[in-house]
Amino acid sequence: MSGAGSSGTAALERAGAETVKRAVQLDVACRFQESLVCYQEGIDLLLQVVKDGKYHKQIRIEENATGFGYEKLFHKYLTEIVSEVWVEDPYIRQLYNFLRFCEMLVKGPCKVKKIHLLTSCDQGSRSEQRVALEGIKQSLSNYGVTLSIEFSSSIHDREIRFNNGWMIKIGRGLDYFKKPQGHFSIGYCDLDLRPCHETTVDIFHTKHTKQM
Template sequence: MLVKGPCKVKTIHLLTSYDDGSGRSQQMSGLEEIQQSLRSHGVTLNIEFSSSIHDREIRFNNGWMIKIGRGLDYFKKPQGRFSIGYCDLDLRPCHETTVDVFHTKHTKKM
């Protein structure tokens, strides 16, 4: 979405928590892959970890902020490699979650 449209976002700040147990290395390699892919399109992804948050938070340098209740894994796994939605996430079913979208001019710093 960021690299397809006429978006002016150059920096993304992601605040998340570490996966528990053995999923941590998979989490780190996935985030590093996203970071490198965004970098090739001129977008910097800064990642910060917190052990005290539940919701994940993404902040863009244009003032928009997104909070996702279940983190970035809200898509359900496809049934197979040839299933609708395997490559196009717009067609993939989602897990139930809450997504809040704010602009910083309408929020207070705490």
């Protein structure tokens, strides 16, 4: 975002967030009528941010930063109406990370039924890649989720899209976590505790982009 338009959008976003925060405080204090008014005003302000056609949020993940597990990064955008997800990433090589992403989708609160993966073929371990992806596909089917897998030799961009209109672009794709120091080191299981590589996350609403 840039210029007067972006500053106006930022101001709306801040005002909306502060109003919702005030609504929560009133709710806790059992002042329900006042909290309802604040909730409505806050939501209206935040909807204006989306409707003005300039929504763009950027998150900078610093080298060795922690606290950026998938649920923390995506939960705001995985609303209950999300039923279909597109993942485009030419270099998904840490397939356990893709599996963790799928696990997050299965847990909800979204009701995902279809996941589309577009990636490139790993020439170094093609058979292992296909076996792993087929394993994830079969496991997802046990939860009523269909995984479609396509390979492309020309794909370059990395992005994740939800059918509620949100698009997330991560510079390193899903593989922005560093390797754990060992199988029994903190952060091996909990990605919130895993140090990250430096990367940038850009979040858009696709209503205001040329795609989709």
